[in-house]
Amino acid sequence: MDILITEEEINEKVAQLGSLISQDYAQVRDLVIVAVLRGSVYFAVDLSRQLSIPFTLDFIGISSYGTSSDPLGIVRITKDLDTNIAQKNVLLIEDIVDTGLTLNYLLKNLRTRNPLSLRVCTFLDMPGRRIAPVPVDYRGFEMENCFVVGYGLDYNGRYRNLKEIAALK
Ligand code: IMP
Numbered sequence: 602m603d604i605l606i607t608e609e610e611i612n613e614k615v616a617q618l619g620s621l622i623s624q625d626y627a628q629v630r631d632l633v634i635v636a637v638l639r640g641s642v643y644f645a646v647d648l649s650r651q652l653s654i655p656f657t658l659d660f661i662g663i664s665s666y667g668t669s670s671d672p673l674g675i676v677r678i679t680k681d682l683d684t685n686i687a688q689k690n691v692l693l694i695e696d697i698v699d700t701g702l703t704l705n706y707l708l709k710n711l712r713t714r715n716p717l718s719l720r721v722c723t724f725l726d727m728p729g730r731r732i733a734p735v736p737v738d739y740r741g742f743e744m745e746n747c748f749v750v751g752y753g754l755d756y757n758g759r760y761r762n763l764k765e766i767a768a769l770k
């Protein structure tokens with residue numbers, strides 16, 4: 602495994618994102634942080650602890666059909682939000698935006714619930730692999746096209762607990 606992003610670099614970036622988001626949302630009421638299960642949990646927890654503003658935390662669980670090399674863009678909600686996000690300011694937390702198909706589906710779904718605002722914060726962004734154009738408001742790291750694990754990202758359910766981001770060979 603090749604380490605691409607170290608634990609130190611991750612911590613530094615998460616702290617930066619935390620203060621940026623805290624500034625941007627300083628005047629905003631009713632912020633709901635929505636973490637997408639399961640990959641983004643590690644990032645969402647670390648990021649949320651860097652926020653100096655009030656918010657509530659909720660989770661949405663999804664499962665995608667197809668494989669990472671042949672994504673179908675069909676997503677099923679396996680665990681819905683417990684929060685009614687109508688008239689709330691929603692910040693969606695993703696681990697990685699790759700083809701964008703998952704995020705595209707999620708945004709369409711969440712928009713039908715009439716949030717006051719809806720923004721996206723992703724830990725990793727691979728714009729070179731995009732199939733669906735999606736808005737990304739906050740990103741940790743932009744990466745080249747490769748399959749990565751660690752910091753919540755898995756391969757067949759493994760490696761989520763790696764403290765670094767690594768490329769699987
Ligand atoms: P997308 O729909 O292609 O943008 O990616 C959807 C999901 O696939 C992400 O939320 C991840 O769970 C997973 N995924 C995509 N690329 C990677 C990767 O490089 N490593 C681990 N999981 C990935």
Ligand code: MG
Pocket residue numbers: 637638639640641696697
């Ligand atoms: Mg995911």
